Amino acid sequence: MTLPPAFWTYLKVVLLVALVPAIVGFVVVLAERRLMGFMQARLGPNRVGPQGTLQGLADLLKLVTKEDITPSRAEKAVHSLAPVLAVIPALTALSVIPFGPPVRVGRTVVPLWVADVNIGLLFLLAITSIGVYGIILGGWSSNNKYSLLGGLRSAAQLVSYEVPMGLALVSVLLMTRSLSLVQSVRRQEAMHLWFVFPGLLAFFIYFVAGVAETNRNPFDLPEAESELVSGFNTEYSGVKFAFFFLGEYTAMIIISCVAVTVFFGGWLPPFPNVKALEFLWQVPPALWFLAKVAAFLFAYIWFRSTFPRYRFDQLMALGWKWLIPLALTNILLVAFAILLTPGWTTGLVWLGWTLGVLFVLAYLAAKLRQKLARRERLAAEPHPVEG
């Protein structure tokens, strides 16, 4: 008996829509709170369930049972629509992410993605930017000045950070020659090269823009708690707030998934073509994918617990004056590397080596200089007691 392909598609959709919120609620949020706690020399939530594992359930129960308040003089329809707008595109975008190579179930081969769209990246960029409307409309419809400011901030921020993000992905397109995400993984396998090496700059730009796109620290201006009292979601409570929350974290997951797929070889284990490391293939590819995504989410959490927040105008300056020119330069760089060398791969490999070595050398030099400067300063400091 063979099940029709449509069955598998429906199953995958249901799994994604049911699983992702659960993962977000139970794993990501808990991991964020506990890891941030560890980094801040404290324990984080560890009361609900063993080691706090059921904290997500408690949070969910709290949010669901909370009173749903719509402020007076708010635009009621838009106020209710906004959270939905924030969460639906984020979940939709998951459909094109390839979580692993096709697997065999009985006699059918089931791909681990809902759809391999040939305009995958374009679709992703398009659908995730709809999520911006949720934030803008939510901020505007709340009839609260702080929310309005938050919404306006996010309008400017998210729209302008789409540009460097798209430009960074253009340079990857030069390497993959396809917009399809599955193709980009296959190409990395064929070229024996993760695209993060030649695309170091592109990756940097993409990730910075991605952090900005998801309103996370250090770019969490629309919800800046200490300035705008949570910004656009100040007037939301209960399930609506949970939707915003879910939308934000799903967006984080999508940004990480795309980064992994495009730059870090998707489901491929590290060094997929080295003979000595072949045992790495024993791990299911989907697990490699999840591990890489987890690493990215960890980076998100690490950033949040370390960096201060940019100011609104400085954020715009960073985007327009630094990231966009840098992205354009990077496109040229990659294009020339491909054009001026024989074959498709040679130039990219050379580019990868050059960028990597240059960065490591520069970093070591800077670190050394810092160490020497500190030693000098310590030598000049007076003794604490004798003076």
Next chain:
Amino acid sequence: MEAALRAAAGTMSDDKISQAEKDEAAYFAERAKAAAARAAEASAVTGTPPTLFDVQEMELNFGPQHPSTHGVLRIVLKVDGEKILEAKPDVGYLHRGTEKLFETETYPMGVPHTDRMDYVAAATNNHAYCLTIEKLLAVEVPRRAQLIRVILDELQRLSSHLVWLGTSGIDLGAVTPFWYAFREREQILDFFEEYCGARLTLNCMRIGGLPFDLTPGWTERVAEFVDDLPARIDEYEQLLTDNRIWKKRTVGIGVISGEECIEWGLTGPVIRASGVEWDLRRAQPYECYEELDFVVPTRQNGDTYDRYIVRVQEMRQSVRIVRQCLERLEPGEIRGKVPRVIKPVAEEVYASVESPKGELGFYCVSNGSNKPYRMHVRPPSFINLQALPRLAKGHLVSDLVALIGTIDIVLGEVDR
């Protein structure tokens, strides 16, 4: 806004609207009318028909329940987008009439009330009060008491600056220094608890000296702690000082010159960051500060970053002072010769100490009875807060948060 306009146009049926709603509608209608007038004015300048977007100014109530106002400060902002055109601090939400309270009670009974003014730096408050009454009585404080008072002051300065560091970091989005700073502050509070039995509202000084002698082992533990502290301060600095985002948020924000500081009467780290070396511990030494070796850190630019650097360096200097005092400690008396019932001669005195926020002074008028006739406090937070409208003008709302943090106000002291 649109709902307000609709209400103003009378589309809602009158019988359904209660009186309160009517008032509200009238208020919004008035606002809308004023906005329309401003819009018309603007359109007269530009020559285009007026729209809703021509309204340039927005009034924003910043506080008193805002998380970044360090208590219950309310600032009425006039903003154009996010740019601040005008900032008006509105104080008094925490007013408890402390000055009047002093008049109703005998001199020794005033000490616990001073704890509740600058509640993150109770020891310096106690010190300033006791110093004033001692000056009134012309009492000599024994040397051991002086040294212990200085140690308590400097530990308090450290803990107050740690609170400032943590909270102003949070204001700018850096959440982690807060937890590190509070970890160290906890240890300082433990020392206070061991010495006087309280952690926050210390009540740790008495007129003429101290209530208790040190417990055995206290000095060793404090010495160990202050030896550790510089490494911890390095850690905070590694998180913030060179960080490009921190620098962007603080360099050039709220610049005020030394002359202006003097005109406004600003004191403490604010004036020292503007290049004026004014520290009461140096300028008019009290207790045993004269013989101690420490540097008064100053910076030239007078912006938020310099105020940050000055405070961090002050913490390092406090460590030095505590170490020196611990070395000089010798057994001896801890309380001077103060009569049991304090009845000073009719006189007026002013004495002040360098509190973590600036010059904290008490002005006492005595009429010869056992209660002060009038007691006035010169609170550094309140006087430094005056400069906020001047500092905030032209900056963005995000910078206002940084500026409130950098002035280092405690609302208990502002409102008393």
Next chain:
Amino acid sequence: MALKKWLDRITLLDLFDGLSVTGRHLLKKKVTIEYPEQKKLPSDRFRGMFRLDEERCIKCTLCAIECPINIIYIDWHNEKDEQNKSVKVLDRFDVDLKRCMFCQLCEEACPTVPKSIWLTTKTYEMAAYDRNESLYLDIRKLTDWREAPNVKPFTVVERG
């Protein structure tokens, strides 16, 4: 100089420095005290719950006089004892604990040795559902006040 600055900037040195601090703390020992299960005992001088020794008290009312916020109420009358000597007997010794600011001036004012009223009971768990009932102490509560038994066992955490 400018070049060095640029080197720092393009290598994101400052950001990596910050990340290294939080990264180090990830594995360090945590300082949280998990309160009901772990407790840090108060110091010997800790100012907490009141206690009164009725035998020692000489009914001089100095503590009530010295209290900055007048929360100690003392009434007494004279009685003859067996030797026909006049002794003071307490009618009322109340402390309005909910207004107390724990300044210890009453204990300092007390002339008896040892003190008849003291705050160094090392008790700080005084939360109550009804402040007017539970936090208004009369003689019975002052002399015979017992801490609520600990519901859960706890471990003691070292100070400092």
